[in-house]
Amino acid sequence: MPEKILVQNVGQPGKTYSVDAAKYAEMRAAVLAETPTAPPGLTPAQIIAAVKPHLSATLFPGGETAGWWVKCVQLDLEAKGILVRAAKPPVRLHRS
Template identity: 50%
Template sequence: MEQQDRIEVENINHPGKGRQVDRAMYDAMRKAYLKVLPGRSPGLTLAEISERLAGELPQDLFPGGSKAGWWAKTVQLDLEAKRLVKREKTSPIRLRRV
């Protein structure tokens, strides 16, 4: 895979350490993630996000939702690290766009 087909993602839990992932998968999940997340509190729980993502993901990249869970978590942590998504101080965890 060529370098341009990859993108470096961050992880809010491990600052300063990036990881290279497939750009097409990342971009598709990021677009869907930002589409389903509200911009206001209280946000959505991880279960609610997962439920809503299912209808937004392209079937050619995520057939039947395959690997969506791993990609959702990867994108979540990256967006939190980039301060595009905020974690509310609730239980269960709720997320919203910044």
């Protein structure tokens, strides 16, 4: 059974979810590597496209499920104050 890690969701304060630790760690590193430090940042779709080349074929064969994992990491990092969402639409993210 894969090792698990607890993640938060900015939309559901105080609630945590258990996810695969290896996939989370790899996606977190890729998201942080590709997300700029200054506004306006990138849209989630741009982040998904940017992270795919960073992902191992073992954990994410063909980039499979990358979108779900980007969203998981995004919401967790927003809850922790590591990623910041732009004040007005469209959703754009940058590192704090």
